[in-house]
Amino acid sequence: MIGTSLPELIFIRISITFLRYTTPLIFAFLALHVLVQPASLLVTTWYNRSLLAYAGLDALYYLAVWLPYKRRLRRDARYPPPMPRAERRRLLKKCLDNMPDPEHYLRMWFLGAPDDEIRRENVREFLLWAFLDKGPERETEDDVDEVDEYVRLVEEEMHRTFAPGRGAAKCLRLTIDAVETTYRTMAWYFIVGAVDTMTHVLLAWQGFRYYAQARSALTSVVPLRLQSLLPGARSEGKDMAYWHRPHTASDKIPIVFLHGIGIGLWPYVPFFSRLARCQPRDAQIGVIAIEMLPISFRLTNDPLQKLEYLQNVTAILDARGWSRFTLVTHSFGSAVATHYFKSPALGPRVEAAVMIDPVSIMLQLPDVAYNFTRRSPQRANEWLLWYFASTDPGVAHCLGRHFHWKESIAWREDLLGLPSDSAPDSADLGARGWARRVAVCLAERDLIVDTLAVARYLAGGDDWRPSSTTLGPAAVAHHKEAEFISRDGIEVAWFPELDHAQVFDSAASTQQICNIVQRYCSTDVGTEDSRR
Numbered sequence: 001m002i003g004t005s006l007p008e009l010i011f012i013r014i015s016i017t018f019l020r021y022t023t024p025l026i027f028a029f030l031a032l033h034v035l036v037q038p039a040s041l042l043v044t045t046w047y048n049r050s051l052l053a054y055a056g057l058d059a060l061y062y063l064a065v066w067l068p069y070k071r072r073l074r075r076d077a078r079y080p081p082p083m084p085r086a087e088r089r090r091l092l093k094k095c096l097d098n099m100p101d102p103e104h105y106l107r108m109w110f111l112g113a114p115d116d117e118i119r120r121e122n123v124r125e126f127l128l129w130a131f132l133d134k135g136p137e138r139e140t141e142d143d144v145d146e147v148d149e150y151v152r153l154v155e156e157e158m159h160r161t162f163a164p165g166r167g168a169a170k171c172l173r174l175t176i177d178a179v180e181t182t183y184r185t186m187a188w189y190f191i192v193g194a195v196d197t198m199t200h201v202l203l204a205w206q207g208f209r210y211y212a213q214a215r216s217a218l219t220s221v222v223p224l225r226l227q228s229l230l231p232g233a234r235s236e237g238k239d240m241a242y243w244h245r246p247h248t249a250s251d252k253i254p255i256v257f258l259h260g261i262g263i264g265l266w267p268y269v270p271f272f273s274r275l276a277r278c279q280p281r282d283a284q285i286g287v288i289a290i291e292m293l294p295i296s297f298r299l300t301n302d303p304l305q306k307l308e309y310l311q312n313v314t315a316i317l318d319a320r321g322w323s324r325f326t327l328v329t330h331s332f333g334s335a336v337a338t339h340y341f342k343s344p345a346l347g348p349r350v351e352a353a354v355m356i357d358p359v360s361i362m363l364q365l366p367d368v369a370y371n372f373t374r375r376s377p378q379r380a381n382e383w384l385l386w387y388f389a390s391t392d393p394g395v396a397h398c399l400g401r402h403f404h405w406k407e408s409i410a411w412r413e414d415l416l417g418l419p420s421d422s423a424p425d426s427a428d429l430g431a432r433g434w435a436r437r438v439a440v441c442l443a444e445r446d447l448i449v450d451t452l453a454v455a456r457y458l459a460g461g462d463d464w465r466p467s468s469t470t471l472g473p474a475a476v477a478h479h480k481e482a483e484f485i486s487r488d489g490i491e492v493a494w495f496p497e498l499d500h501a502q503v504f505d506s507a508a509s510t511q512q513i514c515n516i517v518q519r520y521c522s523t524d525v526g527t528e529d530s531r532r
Contacts, residue, residue: 023055091131091406094411106154129176130173181397182391240312247284257333262389302401334360337355359449447500
């Protein structure tokens with residue numbers, strides 16, 4: 001993630017312009033060429049012929065690949081089976097009980113609309129989508145009674161009564177609203193393919209082995225993946241590719257790594273390298289890094305549904321003989337991790353979890369959805385997020401039609417592996433001990449997640465404020481340490497002055513992450529050092 005300086009803003013805006021308008025810029029250049037030189041010279045130079053050839057190929061790509069993919073974005077979302085009504089009501093109550101700022105909560109889910117434009121019918125429409133996965137046109141008589149009850153609960157929590165009727169406010173309904181994408185020329189996918197190949201080379205150099213999908217999946221990915229053409233091992237999960245580094249450490253448990261939205265595993269190559277250097281050559285912590293191509297800047301098939309995904313992962317873990325492991329996630333990978341936590345089969349095998357820049361904790365708050373999909377970019381890092389992630393066609397399709405917040409949100413009890421009806425801060429927790437060891441790594445200046453709200457939730461109260469150099473010297477003395485153990489046993493590591501994903505940008509912060517991961521891979525859980 002880049003910073004917010006003026007040079008970075010200029011650089012990212014120029015980069016976006018070239019990637020969006022490569023072919024129009026080529027035609028503009030050639031038209032200028034014709035004006036200053038005879039038209040007969042247009043195709044006589046090699047660079048002009050190259051530019052014409054590229055423009056022709058890009059036009060073909062636009063017609064044959066881009067437009068058909070855009071048509072997919074207009075399909076309706078596929079929803080998971082509906083929750084029972086009682087479970088939906090409990091979820092709403094839990095969301096209302098964990099609202100740091102109710103007015104901000106409501107206003108941002110309505111895209112910053114004035115309070116007097118958020119009326120009863122607007123709130124009903126939002127709740128109908130959020131908890132029943134429906135629009136007003138599909139509402140039934142039973143739904144009317146349920147949603148009216150939810151409106152009353154919201155009014156009680158906010159100590160206000162919504163005005164009758166409908167105002168001008170529009171709510172954010174991620175899986176119903178139109179999917180916004182921005183065009184990127186064929187040159188972008190050449191870059192993605194080159195980075196993908198470089199990632200393959202570097203991971204292979206580090207001792208990883210690639211387990212590809214079946215060759216029949218080769219043509220379902222743009223850009224084509226050269227490594228899938230090579231002879232080699234095939235993944236036991238038929239719909240999922242992964243990287244594997246053997247586990248040789250006798251006093252550690254291996255890692256399953258879930259990456260975030262971005263250019264695949266490329267940002268994590270230094271992390272894997274540094275993690276390997278932390279251990280002797282004959283005592284390496286094993287790693288399975290699962291590829292998720294729909295969020296890796298590719299044009300590819302729909303993401304796997306939850307049950308299909310878990311079946312593929314189980315097949316891979318069983319083939320490796322991993323009965324337990326530490327789950328390490330980054331960003332969007334934390335939302336996928338919730339499936340592991342809640343799975344009756346895989347949940348008990350997750351011995352520990354290290355979640356870096358998680359988006360799944362406090363997902364009921366509007367920050368993640370709004371900042372990722374609706375915010376108008378102003379600063380350099382916001383432009384980077386908007387063009388290269390939020391409006392990437394594959395990512396936008398994944399989030400807008402296949403991401404369901406109710407099955408991705410992670411509460412404290414989910415992280416710890418406790419029953420969903422148990423209170424993780426109950427008095428008998430100490431007697432039970434922690435079902436799962438968990439560390440959560442948060443960046444102070446995260447442009448996606450309200451990390452302060454997440455830290456306070458994990459700490460079990462809003463009196464906690466992290467050590468920071470940006471809140472003023474008078475406040476720093478009263479803040480807690482940058483790392484602490486919550487009353488539930490969850491370790492929170494706070495990274496001052498860093499933005500989302502910047503923990504992987506420097507050697508110092510990457511080493512800190514490696515240290516945390518090593519501790520949570522330790523089989524010696526009887527000492528305090530295994531947590532801190």
